[in-house]
Amino acid sequence: MPAVQExxxxxxxxxxxxxxxxxxxxxxxxxAPKGLNEDIIRFISAKKDEPEWMLEWxxxxxxxxLTMTEPTWARVEYPPIDxxxxxxxxxxxxxxGPKSLDEVDPELLETYEKLGIPLREQEILAGVEPKxxxxxxxxxxxxxxxxxxxxxxxxxxxxxxSISEAMREHPELVRKYLGTVVPVTDNFxxxxxxxxxxxxxxxxxxxxxxCPMELSTYFRINEQNTGQFERTLxxxxxxxxxxxxxxxxxxxxxxxxxxxxxxxxxxxxxxxxKYSTVQNWYxxxxxxxxxxxxxxxxRGDCRGKNSKISWTQVETGSAxxxxxxxxxxxxxxxxxEFYSIAVSNGCQxxxxxxxxxxxxxxxxxxxxxKGISAGRSQNTYRGLVSAHRKASNARNFxxxxxxxxxxxxxxxxxxxxxxxxxTAVFEHEATTSKxxxxxxxxxxxxxxxxxxxxxLIVNGFVKDVIQQxxxxxxxxxxxxxxxxxxxxxx
Amino acid sequence: MNMEPRGMETHAETEIAELFDKxxxxxxxxxDVSRSREAAFAAFRQNGLxxxxxxxxxxxxxxxxxxxxxxxxxxxxxTAAAAILAAAGDxxxxxxxxxxxxxxxxFHAGLSDLTALAAEGAVVRPLAEALADEGAELFEVPEIxxxxxxxxxxxxxxxxxxxxxxxxxxxxxKPVEIVHALSGDAPVSTAERVVVKAGAGSEVxxxxxFVGGTEGSFAxxxxxxxxxxxxxxxxxRLQTEAAGTTHVGTALVTQAEDSAVKLIGAGIxxxxxxxxxxxxxxxxxxxxxxxxxxxxxGGQHVDQTLVVDHAVPHCDSRExxxxxxxxxxxxxxxxxxxxxxxxxxxxxQMMTQSLLLSEHADMALKPxxxxxxxxxxxxxxxxxxxxxxxxxxYLRARGIPEAEARTLLVLAFLSEAVExxxxxxxxxxxxxxxxxxxxxxx
Numbered sequence: 060m061p062a063v064q065e066x067x068x069x070x071x072x073x074x075x076x077x078x079x080x081x082x083x084x085x086x087x088x089x090x091a092p093k094g095l096n097e098d099i100i101r102f103i104s105a106k107k108d109e110p111e112w113m114l115e116w117x118x119x120x121x122x123x124x125l126t127m128t129e130p131t132w133a134r135v136e137y138p139p140i141d142x143x144x145x146x147x148x149x150x151x152x153x154x155x156g157p158k159s160l161d162e163v164d165p166e167l168l169e170t171y172e173k174l175g176i177p178l179r180e181q182e183i184l185a186g187v188e189p190k191x192x193x194x195x196x197x198x199x200x201x202x203x204x205x206x207x208x209x210x211x212x213x214x215x216x217x218x219x220x221s222i223s224e225a226m227r228e229h230p231e232l233v234r235k236y237l238g239t240v241v242p243v244t245d246n247f248x249x250x251x252x253x254x255x256x257x258x259x260x261x262x263x264x265x266x267x268x269x270c271p272m273e274l275s276t277y278f279r280i281n282e283q284n285t286g287q288f289e290r291t292l293x294x295x296x297x298x299x300x301x302x303x304x305x306x307x308x309x310x311x312x313x314x315x316x317x318x319x320x321x322x323x324x325x326x327x328x329x330x331x332x333k334y335s336t337v338q339n340w341y342x343x344x345x346x347x348x349x350x351x352x353x354x355x356x357x358r359g360d361c362r363g364k365n366s367k368i369s370w371t372q373v374e375t376g377s378a379x380x381x382x383x384x385x386x387x388x389x390x391x392x393x394x395x396e397f398y399s400i401a402v403s404n405g406c407q408x409x410x411x412x413x414x415x416x417x418x419x420x421x422x423x424x425x426x427x428x429k430g431i432s433a434g435r436s437q438n439t440y441r442g443l444v445s446a447h448r449k450a451s452n453a454r455n456f457x458x459x460x461x462x463x464x465x466x467x468x469x470x471x472x473x474x475x476x477x478x479x480x481x482t483a484v485f486e487h488e489a490t491t492s493k494x495x496x497x498x499x500x501x502x503x504x505x506x507x508x509x510x511x512x513x514x515l516i517v518n519g520f521v522k523d524v525i526q527q528x529x530x531x532x533x534x535x536x537x538x539x540x541x542x543x544x545x546x547x548x549x
Numbered sequence: 550m551n552m553e554p555r556g557m558e559t560h561a562e563t564e565i566a567e568l569f570d571k572x573x574x575x576x577x578x579x580x581d582v583s584r585s586r587e588a589a590f591a592a593f594r595q596n597g598l599x600x601x602x603x604x605x606x607x608x609x610x611x612x613x614x615x616x617x618x619x620x621x622x623x624x625x626x627x628t629a630a631a632a633i634l635a636a637a638g639d640x641x642x643x644x645x646x647x648x649x650x651x652x653x654x655x656f657h658a659g660l661s662d663l664t665a666l667a668a669e670g671a672v673v674r675p676l677a678e679a680l681a682d683e684g685a686e687l688f689e690v691p692e693i694x695x696x697x698x699x700x701x702x703x704x705x706x707x708x709x710x711x712x713x714x715x716x717x718x719x720x721x722x723k724p725v726e727i728v729h730a731l732s733g734d735a736p737v738s739t740a741e742r743v744v745v746k747a748g749a750g751s752e753v754x755x756x757x758x759f760v761g762g763t764e765g766s767f768a769x770x771x772x773x774x775x776x777x778x779x780x781x782x783x784x785x786r787l788q789t790e791a792a793g794t795t796h797v798g799t800a801l802v803t804q805a806e807d808s809a810v811k812l813i814g815a816g817i818x819x820x821x822x823x824x825x826x827x828x829x830x831x832x833x834x835x836x837x838x839x840x841x842x843x844x845x846x847g848g849q850h851v852d853q854t855l856v857v858d859h860a861v862p863h864c865d866s867r868e869x870x871x872x873x874x875x876x877x878x879x880x881x882x883x884x885x886x887x888x889x890x891x892x893x894x895x896x897x898q899m900m901t902q903s904l905l906l907s908e909h910a911d912m913a914l915k916p917x918x919x920x921x922x923x924x925x926x927x928x929x930x931x932x933x934x935x936x937x938x939x940x941x942x943y944l945r946a947r948g949i950p951e952a953e954a955r956t957l958l959v960l961a962f963l964s965e966a967v968e969x970x971x972x973x974x975x976x977x978x979x980x981x982x983x984x985x986x987x988x989x990x991x
Contacts, residue, residue, distance in 0.1 A: 466890070466924070471917070471918060474931070481910050486930075488930045491927040491928070
């Protein structure tokens with residue numbers, strides 16, 4: 060007998076209409092014609108007022124992309140994507156021009172307010188500084204509409220702006236680092252992104268600076284038939300520290316939309332980057348209609364000695380997720396971390412995991428992955444831990460646990476462990492189970508209802524990862540998990 | 550599955566195609582058998598030899614390894630076969646057992662204990678003869694092995710081997726050794742198949758040994774264990790072929806309800822070896838214990854790959870695989886537990902551990918879970934590392950010299966898997982092999 064019969068029944072009758080961010084903002088937008096060709100790329104580049112070398116970079120990527128084939132190794136199924144049936148550029152008309160908050164379309168501001176993202180910088184009241192301030196870069200379809208707290212960050216020497224702005228204002232930094240972690244030809248979707256990326260965030264934290272507040276980017280897909288291709292580049296110079304949060308939502312639509320982002324992190328000597336994501340793209344309805352295809356390449360390079368990169372992700376959205384935030388542990392004594400909660404329900408398909416590539420000496424990494432599958436979803440953890448010949452004393456610990464709720468879902472674990480150095484010590488453990496009857500009985504005997512008991516157990520199951528999230532995100536993540544499992548949890 | 554378009558045909562692939570052209574008229578079996586050979590050959594023509602871009606062969610690139618494929622040996626007379634067998638050595642020397650002898654892919658009834666086995670209810674037929682009347686059914690394989698390239702290659706060329714049928718409720722008083730000996734004089738290819746049909750409630754211990762061979766030999770055998778309800782089968786597969794040999798050995802296991810199988814494989818010899826096991830549960834309340842040890846050194850490459858298919862509810866599987874890698878050798882472990890929809894109450898536990906003894910040792914591990922049912926307990930663990938310095942210190946502090954302490958620790962590490970087999974004959978023979986492997990280094 061499976062865990063709780065009523066849970067199973069509810070999972071079956073689940074209605075994914077619980078997606079709370081599925082509204083559409085009716086706003087006039089400026090679009091490039093549908094389809095993909097060199098002219099579209101020139102158009103995007105011109106729109107962004109980009110230097111010549113950037114256009115060449117894009118065109119080169121596009122030509123390479125034409126020779127590539129879509130990867131098919133992931134455990135996901137979807138009809139072929141017509142890459143010529145997508146708008147590659149869409150921007151709210153009023154977003155162009157100088158970005159003072161007063162000039163931003165009130166419709167847009169309202170959208171973000173509805174999403175719970177404050178774009179107005181709170182004023183400091185009589186010496187009382189509000190706690191937990193977060194600087195936000197808001198990306199709407201293809202453009203960044205506003206970046207908050209810029210002035211204050213500037214005082215600390217931190218550059219936080221949209222990547223198009225960075226290309227104009229700090230070309231030397233962009234040119235030095237862009238594409239050095241995820242090369243142009245890395246994979247099909249990363250190459251496509253290199254050709255057509257429209258916006259995204261750029262962060263540079265100078266030597267020895269601890270970024271004074273959390274930085275955050277909020278991505279919103281609004282227009283129909285558009286793809287979002289953002290590019291994020293974060294550089295922590297020697298001894299710097301930054302914590303970065305990423306959130307995303309999209310309207311509820313019947314057709315599938317493509318999101319193919321590239322995120323590059325670079326940590327130099329003694330630097331630390333903490334990157335947290337709460338991914339909540341529209342997952343499609345209960346029959347699997349609509350939803351976002353989330354094909355993302357995220358990679359961090361611990362380039363310097365003693366550097367550290369930590370990925371934390373809560374994946375609840377998207378029809379299909381194909382995402383492997385990775386760490387290249389190049390610097391000696393560097394450390395990589397990956398904490399993940401992946402919740403799938405309805406007809407969602409998740410193929411996610413990480414790669415920890417140990418190249419330097421005394422490098423260490425830790426992977427904690429928790430997958431929860433319900434409904435008719437498929438949830439796969441796919442990961443690689445490798446030690447190069449010279450990676451002496453590399454150390455990895457991996458734990459991936461899967462929880463199944465209902466008998467029509469699947470949970471899969473595909474780890475690859477490659478050790479070419481005898482002093483490398485790798486440990487991997489994985490479990491798959493349902494919520495045990497004993498646990499349920501214990502909770503219910505103490506007066507919890509069946510649904511409450513499941514919620515409690517699931518929360519305990521994901522606790523290791525939730526603890527890694529910054530406070531504001533942890534609260535949001537917990538709420539999201541319960542919304543995603545609504546019908547199967549409570 | 551991710552099948553990349555194949556590249557240029559290699560020399561070995563051309564040779565295989567030429568061999569089939571030359572031989573297929575004379576291969577045994579009626580129309581249905583030749584039809585299944587042709588189907589396998591068509592698949593080979595399309596995909597070629599398996600290579601690193603085929604996910605299941607990612608770490609063991611057979612296409613790259615096989616530069617040339619030697620021809621199949623002509624049938625030898627019993628005297629010549631006995632000489633090859635003697636030259637290849639006897640792993641179980643003093644053990645009292647029945648012997649079934651396959652030399653260079655051909656079954657030699659004259660060298661085998663057929664009469665004594667028949668008296669205990671175990672009938673042996675040469676495969677060439679059985680193919681004529683039992684037909685292509687003998688080539689049928691579980692779904693999980695259906696598109697396996699090595700099994701396909703075996704079906705193309707398989708000319709002989711044996712069918713061992715054990716009567717219901719028969720309990721064999723002695724273990725049965727099936728020797729696969731390869732000629733050490735000149736390289737040959739082999740493609741024999743052993744089919745064991747263990748009747749309901751029967752009990753048998755099988756000792757399969759793979760011995761002999763020389764530089765360039767290519768052995769590609771399939772052993773198919775069909776275990777009926779309530780039967781108990783222990784199969785110990787020991788591979789100690791000569792250094793230059795390429796070995797691909799497949800064990801197929803199909804288990805009916807209430808059956809219990811213990812399978813242990815040791816990969817010690819050959820330059821390049823792939824041991825694959827495919828276990829399918831066809832009836833409820835069955836249990837499989839899959840064990841393996843791999844010891845490699847020099848430039849050896851040994852791969853242990855297994856797939857366990859929990860197709861029905863209430864079955865248990867346990868996997869424990871240990872690998873020791875020395876010098877520049879490479880060890881590979883790939884294990885996959887599949888739990889099909891509605892195979893509730895499955896319990897699958899897989900553990901793989903590897904010990905790297907030298908700086909340039911190389912180990913790849915890929916333990917997989919593929920689960921489509923919720924009421925299951927499945928887990929896997931994988932570790933890779935070197936000998937624990939603390940353990941070494943402990944032993945040395947008690948006056949044991951370092952080299953001896955290391956030997957002891959490696960032996961203890963491997964024995965953990967060997968002892969699970971629970972059969973004294975097997976444990977002793979395997980541990981003896983481990984000891985001689987360890988002392989060969991000194």
